Amino acid sequence: MSRRVFRELASIEEAKARLAEHFRPKPGGVEVLPLAKALGRVLSRDIEAGMDVPPFDRASMDGYAVLAEDTFGAEENKPVELRVMGRVGAGERPEVDVEKGTAAEISTGAPIPKGANAVIMVEYTVSKNGVVKVYRPVVPGENVMSAGSDIMAGEVVLRKATALTSRETAVAAALGIAEVQVFRRPVVAVISTGNEIVAPGARLEYGKIYDINSQSICDSVRECGGQPVFLGVARDEEEDIKGKIRAGLTSADIVVISGGTSAGVGDLLYRIINDLGSPGMLVHGVAVRPGKPTIIAVVDGKPIFGLPGYPTSALMIFD
Amino acid sequence: MSRRVFRELASIEEAKARLAEHFRPKPGGVEVLPLAKALGRVLSRDIEAGMDVPPFDRASMDGYAVLAEDTFGAEENKPVELRVMGRVGAGERPEVDVEKGTAAEISTGAPIPKGANAVIMVEYTVSKNGVVKVYRPVVPGENVMSAGSDIMAGEVVLRKATALTSRETAVAAALGIAEVQVFRRPVVAVISTGNEIVAPGARLEYGKIYDINSQSICDSVRECGGQPVFLGVARDEEEDIKGKIRAGLTSADIVVISGGTSAGVGDLLYRIINDLGSPGMLVHGVAVRPGKPTIIAVVDGKPIFGLPGYPTSALMIFD
The missing domain is CATH 3.90.105.10 (Molybdopterin biosynthesis moea protein, domain 2)
Known part of the structure; x- marks a missing residue:
């Protein structure tokens, strides 16, 4: 019965707490x-x-930059007349100031000339011989995007x-x-284990299945902004698994192992990880579906996650 | 007033319909x-x-492959005894058949041996001297993932x-x-227009603003799975804009132009696009905020989109 001992399931909170105790994520450089x-x-x-x-007061409409006060009382039948002192295009430094009784033609996006505090839309004006008739009043700030x-x-x-x-x-x-x-994007070493696991594209003998998890975990890592490095399929043998985890600890910031579905392999992983360094195994089995049996470990300051069948749990753990 | 003529706003449905009439998206190769x-x-x-x-019937638990019928009536106090004929590990071809009164030890993921139709979990068994005592019944199919x-x-x-x-x-x-x-990912040519527009990183003179739209549109294109090609900022001049649109039509599948916020520039774009080929302009202004004034055109079978201020509209149009 000893092989059940380490299978006490941890709650997610407990699992996170144990991990946090032994591993403080630190940026792997910038x-x-x-x-x-x-x-x-x-x-x-x-x-x-x-x-x-914007870095300056900008016209948000094509029209005339004016002193709003000059337009007060303007009506369809009683336009206000203003002298047009010049023109300001988008991207131009205004060469005119607007004073009482005057206006400057202005394009959308152009800086409001000094003195003006509003823009009357071209639609409400008629311009002729250097004079613009304004048929509606504007309030201060109208059609102006203020700096900042x-x-x-x-x-x-x-x-x-x-x-x-x-x-x-x-x-x-x-x-x-x-x-x-x-x-820097975290580098995640991805390892599959299992004597029955074959890489996609290879011939499938009876009793074997294709490696789903590596693809899925690598792409999930990419989706989370990480950089996966696939270290291959390890056979369920101590030396093979140990070698790949060691390679992962050397080359990556995080190691993710999938497979090891059966209790025997779980025990093997348990022993291997504790052999590799301290604190070693922290959690063996998390009480979520489909998280069980999940392994959480830290070796040499780097987290190791062991995932079962489907990789949904990977994302739950990463968060 | 002639410069208002083309500003009848189209509804989104209408804009889509006009585009669909003249442009049928076709995959740009595979x-x-x-x-x-x-x-x-x-x-x-x-x-x-x-x-x-899976490609074969697989054990989903560690345990013993059995004939479910053999376990009927098994109880905590009255286990059924089965002769263990061998062992099947994950990835192995079973070398034993399971017949009435027998069982085969089996690992999670291993193929179910011929004759067996269920797996009894190891937890409910005790094995000794080639005989396994089974303390619970299983039903046919229990702990078996069927092929397919x-x-x-x-x-x-x-x-x-x-x-x-x-x-x-x-x-x-x-x-x-x-x-x-x-x-193949669609290639999207991105063009900014505007005398006031300056590329990020450059010095900003008074009256100028940084080019927000190119970055935003290029990244939106990336987020949508496209491949942006930024063709630079065109000044509000016919030859510059025309040259860049022509370059876009040559090198890309779609052309997106941003800027041209003022009515005058809109008219310029209108003329340029109709000059470049037919059917030319289809929509000038879409009745959505912040879509107005949006340009939709097709030249030489390639769509051209003209976007105003903020690029949210880009995504609305792409959909």
Whole structure:
């Protein structure tokens, strides 16, 4: 009956606690990437806005930059007339100021000239001979995107440990950031065990089955942002399994072993892992389905996970 | 007022219908990839199971392969005794048959020997001197995974046009499939326009803003499984924009232009696109926020999308 001893199932909380006691995930270094290659990566430090976005007051419509006060009382039948002092296009530095009784033609995205505090949409104006008739009033700030209204300088816009989607890379682009510092992707060694396991593509003899778990675990690791390294299928023999785990501990940050479904192999893994270093086995069996029998161990500061049949449990453990 | 003529907003349905009339998405070819590189790609044909999974009746527990009928009536105080004829390990071809009054020791995953129809878990047995005492009855099929119970030969397990996640690659692996045929990723040319637009990393003069859309659209394309090619920022000038769109039509499957927020630039794009080929512009303005003013066009059988400020609309259109 001794082979049952280590099969006391741990609750998920207990399993996590035991792991946390012996293993503190630490970033495996950082690297600097061009923003264009950063999608899916995880920030290794906060990004603080070095500037306002937009960096200046901007027109959000085509029309005329005006002093809002000048337009008060304008009506369809009683337009206000303003002298057009010039034009500001997108990307241009305004060469005119807007004073009482004047206006400047302005394009969407162009900087609001000094003096103006609103934009009247071109649709509500008629321009002729250097004079624009304004048929509606605007309030101060109307059709103006204020400097810093999207992002304010000094604001922390992206937090360390954020995974970058197209939303976050857009925020970085808005700030003119061309390179970001991200965590190195964790390298995960993936090992299959089992005398019955054959790699896809090989011929399947009677009694053998194809290796599902390696593919599934490697792709799950990729989906989680890790970098899998498949170390092959180990036979259910001490030396083969031990050699592959040792190789995994040397080359990777995390080792994931799948297979070992039968109690005998579980015991073998148990012994091998404890032989390899301390603290060794922490959990043998987690009380979740399909997590049982799951192995959690730490050797030389690196976690080792042993997974049974299907790899859904891998993701549960990774979280 | 003529510059308003083309700004009748289309509903999303209408925009889709107009596009569908002039453009029928056709796969841009297929390629064969090793399964290990296929994550995220889209199948270009159905995958039919060429075999049962599992391929044979398999033990799902460690124990003894038996004739269930032999165990009927077994109780804690009245075990049934069976002669142990041998042992079947995982991956082994059974060398024994199980006949009435006999059993074979069996490991999880091992093929059920001929004659047996159930597995009694080792926990409910005691074995000594070639005889196993069975303390509980089992029903036929108990602790046996039947051949084909996961996947049956001939079944279509993965459909054409399925995007491969770790679930689907696992199914392919289970069938021993080492290579899959997938669609080539659509190449999407991305162009920014605007005199005020500056690439991230460059110095920002007054009146300029950083190019947000290129980054965001390129990464959205990546997230959708496409392959973006950034063609740079065009100035709001006919020749620059025309040259970049022409380059996009030559090198890519789809062209996406962002910027052109002001009405004047919209008109410019309108003229340029109609100049480039037929049918040209299909939609100018879609009645969704933040989709307006969106351009949908087809030139030489390739779709061109013009997007305004923020790229959320890109995804809405792609769908």
